[in-house]
Amino acid sequence: MALPSRLRSLSLTREQLIDVAILVGTDFNDGVKGIGPKKGAKLIREIGSLDNAPEEVRRSLPENLQEIREFFLDPPVDPDPPMARDRTDEAAVQEVSTGFWCFEREALFDALAKVTTDNAQGEYYLPDVVPLLAANGARVETLLGDRSEILGVNDRKQLAEAARILRERKLDELMAAGVTIEDPAVTYVDMGVEVGPDTLIRPLTFLEGSTRIGSDCTIGPSARLVDSDVDDGAEVSFAVLKSVEVGPGAQVGPFSSLRAGTRLRARAKAGSFVEMKSTTVGEGSKVPHLSYIGDAEIGDGVNIGAGSITCNYDGEAGIKSKTRIGNGVLLGSDTMLVAPVVVHDDAITGAGSVVTRDVEPATVVVGAPARPIRKRKARAGDQ
Numbered sequence: 001m002a003l004p005s006r007l008r009s010l011s012l013t014r015e016q017l018i019d020v021a022i023l024v025g026t027d028f029n030d031g032v033k034g035i036g037p038k039k040g041a042k043l044i045r046e047i048g049s050l051d052n053a054p055e056e057v058r059r060s061l062p063e064n065l066q067e068i069r070e071f072f073l074d075p076p077v078d079p080d081p082p083m084a085r086d087r088t089d090e091a092a093v094q095e096v097s098t099g100f101w102c103f104e105r106e107a108l109f110d111a112l113a114k115v116t117t118d119n120a121q122g123e124y125y126l127p128d129v130v131p132l133l134a135a136n137g138a139r140v141e142t143l144l145g146d147r148s149e150i151l152g153v154n155d156r157k158q159l160a161e162a163a164r165i166l167r168e169r170k171l172d173e174l175m176a177a178g179v180t181i182e183d184p185a186v187t188y189v190d191m192g193v194e195v196g197p198d199t200l201i202r203p204l205t206f207l208e209g210s211t212r213i214g215s216d217c218t219i220g221p222s223a224r225l226v227d228s229d230v231d232d233g234a235e236v237s238f239a240v241l242k243s244v245e246v247g248p249g250a251q252v253g254p255f256s257s258l259r260a261g262t263r264l265r266a267r268a269k270a271g272s273f274v275e276m277k278s279t280t281v282g283e284g285s286k287v288p289h290l291s292y293i294g295d296a297e298i299g300d301g302v303n304i305g306a307g308s309i310t311c312n313y314d315g316e317a318g319i320k321s322k323t324r325i326g327n328g329v330l331l332g333s334d335t336m337l338v339a340p341v342v343v344h345d346d347a348i349t350g351a352g353s354v355v356t357r358d359v360e361p362a363t364v365v366v367g368a369p370a371r372p373i374r375k376r377k378a379r380a381g382d383q
Contacts, residue, residue: 003141011045018072019050022065026072029062077134100149101126107138166191174201187220196232214248223253231266239270247283265300279310282327295320295339299327305351307334326361336368348376 007017023040025031035043035057047053050061062068111129119125134140148165152158170191171184178197181187188206195201195213202220207213211225214232219225221237228241231248238254243261246252250264251271258270259277268281271288279293282300287293291304295312298304308331310323323337326345336354337343347359350366359365362376 016044032060296323298325302329305333311338
């Protein structure tokens with residue numbers, strides 16, 4: 001903010017601001033005891049000038065009051081400033097300038113042409129243009145900024161503080177765009193994450209990497225999503241997703257772990273204590289609870305019974321194989337699918353079946369190893 005704008009916001013003139021500084025204390029005088037910036041500004045607005053100060057204040061003012069005023073109103077400028085500077089013991093420096101510099105281009109270029117290397121280091125120094133500009137009548141002002149823009153990171157504590165500031169900015173941005181965040185203090189969203197409007201993010205949610213969340217979703221509580229896409233209307237709670245695609249209206253959790261390459265189509269479900277990797281789950285298909293599904297393709301309208309597993313790894317051969325499950329299949333609880341294997345459309349497996357061979361369409365199999373016992377009964381609406 002420029003000085004004139006700052007003065008207007010304070011309802012002070014430049015002369016009055018100098019009087020406030022004298023009340024608070026400058027390099028040339030001690031301040032008046034009990035008066036800080038706010039109280040000083042209020043007093044000057046009321047009385048107009050230190051010339052009208054009450055007696056108890058005047059007793060604490062410096063004898064050279066007018067001299068200090070004149071110094072700040074018209075600071076002395078050396079028209080030919082010395083450019084030489086000694087080498088500095090950097091370890092002894094306790095204060096450095098970390099501000100941003102803004103110049104009018106033509107005036108800066110004129111001043112840069114006059115900067116020399118007449119110093120112990122034999123180097124050009126940008127700050128040398130300031131006295132050159134001032135001596136040429138240019139206006140030099142100090143602007144106020146956000147201290148967070150210049151924070152340094154030199155240890156883990158400062159790194160954590162910088163990360164917190166970035167998270168707060170991201171959460172503010174999302175909430176301004178229509179995302180509901182129940183408890184920002186315990187919600188962690190990376191800068192590269194995208195979230196659509198009207199999505200609810202509940203506490204202890206971590207959205208990391210290039211994760212993208214659609215509109216009208218519910219994410220959390222206690223969800224971690226890394227490099228994953230979640231379409232509109234989906235729900236994810238008490239779950240970990242890494243490089244996963246969740247279709248519109250799909251449900252994940254609670255206590256699910258979906259690993260890289262997993263895709264849930266529209267209205268699919270990965271329920272309680274379900275782990276998946278490299279698996280596609282078709283529209284409306286459900287893996288409700290207590291299952292491991294890996295390296296599999298599941299069609300539409302499938303129901304996977306509790307405790308079912310795709311046995312995708314051959315320990316002796318050291319290879320993984322795929323399992324394919326067609327549309328409309330019903331897997332009984334504790335079904336073991338020993339890959340590579342195909343369960344064709346509308347097939348049914350009985351509870352505890354160990355499927356080692358392909359299952360024909362609309363066939364019911366049971367046992368270990370599973371064997372066909374009959375064709376599936378026609379369902380209402382079947383032709």
